[in-house]
Amino acid sequence: MPCPEPARLARTCSGAWQGVLRQKSFYTSFADTLMIPQSLPSPAPGSAPAPLVARTTVIDLVPFGSTGNDISFFALRLVPPLWKEWKPGQFVMVRKPGGLPDALWGRPFSLCRVTPDNLVLFFQVVGRVTASLATLKPGDPLDLWGPLGNALAVAPEAPTLLLAGGIGIAPFVGYVESHPAAWNISMLFGHRMPLECYPVHSLNEKIMVDSFHEQRPEDLQRFIALMEEHVAQHAAGSAESEKNGTGKGLVLACGPLPFLRTVQGLAEKYAIRAHLCMESKMACGIGACLGCVVKTRDNAGEEPRYVQTCSCGPNFWADRVVL
Numbered sequence: 604m605p606c607p608e609p610a611r612l613a614r615t616c617s618g619a620w621q622g623v624l625r626q627k628s629f630y631t632s633f634a635d636t637l638m639i640p641q642s643l644p645s646p647a648p649g650s651a652p653a654p655l656v657a658r659t660t661v662i663d664l665v666p667f668g669s670t671g672n673d674i675s676f677f678a679l680r681l682v683p684p685l686w687k688e689w690k691p692g693q694f695v696m697v698r699k700p701g702g703l704p705d706a707l708w709g710r711p712f713s714l715c716r717v718t719p720d721n722l723v724l725f726f727q728v729v730g731r732v733t734a735s736l737a738t739l740k741p742g743d744p745l746d747l748w749g750p751l752g753n754a755l756a757v758a759p760e761a762p763t764l765l766l767a768g769g770i771g772i773a774p775f776v777g778y779v780e781s782h783p784a785a786w787n788i789s790m791l792f793g794h795r796m797p798l799e800c801y802p803v804h805s806l807n808e809k810i811m812v813d814s815f816h817e818q819r820p821e822d823l824q825r826f827i828a829l830m831e832e833h834v835a836q837h838a839a840g841s842a843e844s845e846k847n848g849t850g851k852g853l854v855l856a857c858g859p860l861p862f863l864r865t866v867q868g869l870a871e872k873y874a875i876r877a878h879l880c881m882e883s884k885m886a887c888g889i890g891a892c893l894g895c896v897v898k899t900r901d902n903a904g905e906e907p908r909y910v911q912t913c914s915c916g917p918n919f920w921a922d923r924v925v926l
Contacts, residue, residue, distance in 0.1 A: 656748040657684040658700065661739045662721055668800030675728040676800040677737055678715070681745060683722040689714060691778035692755030692880055692918050695747045696888035697724070699735060711885045711913070713774040713857075714750060715802070725773040725802055751888050752917045756878040758853045759783045764837040765790040765810075766830060766866055768858025772801050774880060775857065785809045791833045793817060793826045793862070831869055838873035851876060858882070860926060867921040877921035883912040890914030898925035 660682045667676040696709035710732050716723040728734050739745070755778055765775050765788060772792055779785055792814045794801060806812050813833070815826045834854065841852025856866040857880035870877035883895045890911040897916070898907035900923055907925045910916075 661743045679724045681722045689717050689750040690754030693750040693752050695749030698746045708886045715773045716777045727770050762852045763788045764854045766856040767792045768862040771858035779809050834869045838875045864926045870921040881912050881917045885913050888913045899923050
């Protein structure tokens with residue numbers, strides 16, 4: 604189903620949501636709605652279950668690695684909401700009850716893993732909100748709404764190459780765990796912090812992970828060359844698997860924008876399918892605020908149009924998004 608135009612999505616917000624948005628203080632009213640579980644209206648009826656707004660509880664906060672005297676990578680385990688389903692590549696908006704004085708908006712986080720026992724978010728401390736999340740204790744309340752967005756593509760019978768940059772590794776944990784043919788997946792992971800800062804161990808249990816530690820400026824070009832080598836080899840293997848009738852190969856990528864631009868260029872060069880998981884600043888997460896728009900086109904040669912990353916993404920085909 605084509606993604607609705609931003610103006611159309613804004614008009615389809617429920618009357619309740621429009622009333623909240625007209626409030627002088629949006630989150631003063633919004634916080635009240637988070638006291639009990641409820642469903643937000645789906646912007647595109649029939650395309651996906653309505654996201655759930657809920658107040659959950661912290662189970663624990665697990666530190667990963669160490670950078671100097673400060674630990675800046677964490678796995679936050681939460682009591683899972685009563686979701687009917689979720690899919691790898693989706694995300695949630697997270698906010699401390701009452702917010703922060705200078706940061707009222709929620710923040711988007713990829714779903715790292717969801718089980719009947721816990722929901723895991725993996726994050727790095729990079730600002731005041733994530734620094735605040737790093738102080739959470741077991742039993743602390745946390746507001747979230749989701750699952751939001753679309754899912755990463757899955758092609759069980761075809762070889763799949765995962766390309767992750769830094770914190771972009773997060774959605775691939777749940778992707779690999781839920782994939783019906785994990786043996787058909789490989790990964791290249793580029794990172795600047797030590798490897799122990801990332802949830803690589805859980806991935807290594809199921810797939811082969813090739814990692815590259817970027818420590819100096821000149822390492823960037825080495826990593827790009829290594830990434831091209833992996834994509835070229837994957838494209839060759841993809842062509843062979845297509846001949847054998849097992850499906851065309853797939854590349855999935857998640858990381859910062861320059862990283863995704865590089866993957867997009869390689870996908871075009873080697874004529875291989877690539878699904879890109881976008882990192883974007885968001886405020887509402889449901890397509891109403893229009894703060895996360897990106898240019899896309901349905902077909903080559905068409906004039907690009909703006910769509911919301913949150914409701915039409917965050918996963919886009921490389922040949923359809925303008926980066």
